[in-house]
Amino acid sequence: LKSSTIRSPPRRLFWCLSVGVPVILLLPTRCVALADSSVERCGSEKIMSAYDFFPKHMASGGFLPHPSKNARPKPKEGQESVWDFPRPPVCKKAEGREVVVKFGETLIAKTKNAWRMMETSHPPTWYIPKEDVNMQYLQPSNSIKTTCEFKGQAVYYDVKMGSAGARMTAWEYPIPADDQKCIKGKLAFYINKGLDAWVDGDKAKPQEGDFYGGWITKDVVGPFKGGPGTRFW
Numbered sequence: 687l688k689s690s691t692i693r694s695p696p697r698r699l700f701w702c703l704s705v706g707v708p709v710i711l712l713l714p715t716r717c718v719a720l721a722d723s724s725v726e727r728c729g730s731e732k733i734m735s736a737y738d739f740f741p742k743h744m745a746s747g748g749f750l751p752h753p754s755k756n757a758r759p760k761p762k763e764g765q766e767s768v769w770d771f772p773r774p775p776v777c778k779k780a781e782g783r784e785v786v787v788k789f790g791e792t793l794i795a796k797t798k799n800a801w802r803m804m805e806t807s808h809p810p811t812w813y814i815p816k817e818d819v820n821m822q823y824l825q826p827s828n829s830i831k832t833t834c835e836f837k838g839q840a841v842y843y844d845v846k847m848g849s850a851g852a853r854m855t856a857w858e859y860p861i862p863a864d865d866q867k868c869i870k871g872k873l874a875f876y877i878n879k880g881l882d883a884w885v886d887g888d889k890a891k892p893q894e895g896d897f898y899g900g901w902i903t904k905d906v907v908g909p910f911k912g913g914p915g916t917r918f919w
Contacts, residue, residue, distance in 0.1 A: 739830060739854075743897035743917070750915035752807075759907045767907050768807055774836045775805030777813070777868040785812055786884045787875050789845050789852065794881065795819040801868055805836075807911040807919040809893050809900035812883070813872035816858075823847055824873075827854050838863045843873070845880065852880035857899070874899055 753769075761767045780800045787795040797818035802810040827842040834840065843856040855876045862869050876899045877883045878892035885903050893900035895912035902910065911919040 740895075740897040742895045746895060746912075746914050746917045748915065748918035750919070752919055753909050758909065761907050765905050765907055768804075768809060768910060771804040771806050771808070773806040774865075775803050775808075777801050777803045777866060779868075780812070783886055784884075785814060787814070787877075788882050789823065789847065789880060790850075792823065792847065793820060794823055794845065795873070795875070801872060803837075803869065803874075807909075807916075808898060809902045809906050809908070809910050811874050811898075811900050812885070813869045813874050815872050819873055824856060830854065832857075834859075836863060837866045837869065855879040855881055877901060 755769075758767060758769055778801065780802050782798055783800060784798050785795070785800040786793070795814045795818055797814050799815050799818060801813045803813060804810050823845055824843040825846050827844050830842055832840045832842075838859045838861060840857045840859050842854045843858075845852040845855050856873045858871075858873045859866070859869055875881055875883065876892065877890060878896065883890045883901055885901070888904055890901035890903050893902060893910055893912045898912050900910070900912070902908075909916075911917075
């Protein structure tokens with residue numbers, strides 16, 4: 687685990703993903719750490735596990751080998767293979783592309799100034815400037831934070847509309863890593879938790895699983911990380 691997952695206050699619970707079993711370390715803080723990200727819940731009497739927040743991801747396993755080049759679909763004209771994306775990830779502006787996010791019939795976000803975060807094996811994650819998001823429908827999920835080794839520490843938001851809503855469906859990196867400053871002041875959205883999204887009028891599909899937040903659009907081809915057995919792709 688990266689040293690960047692180490693934080694302060696009460697105690698810490700680490701999940702050793704390489705062997706698939708929980709390991710309790712007597713450290714001065716409390717959180718749950720994943721191999722590719724850490725989950726931190728502080729100020730609560732209840733110690734939460736990663737299974738509480740991301741059960742599909744924690745159960746996904748890592749038993750599938752990386753797909754060989756010959757086994758991957760060849761991109762057609764106007765398409766990209768996610769296996770040609772780099773790692774560490776890069777973020778590029780999606781020039782002129784219209785992105786729309788809705789909760790039911792309610793518009794959550796609409797922009798032509800989105801940025802795409804691209805990383806090997808993942809469909810892109812779309813980051814939308816806060817000024818193009820209807821922030822009155824979002825409220826901070828103060829009980830959880832996650833840390834990405836590439837991007838920094840993320841905070842989460844819930845969608846809330848009266849009695850309706852969706853938990854932990856948006857996130858941002860308030861102080862992103864130095865080489866990921868392009869996502870500062872921008873939000874990304876899960877579209878497997880009650881939200882829907884469109885890119886240039888075409889409805890996006892969510893990346894499989896419940897931890898990663900990529901959107902599958904017609905201009906990217908996989909296979910995509912996120913499903914059972916793909917945790918270490």
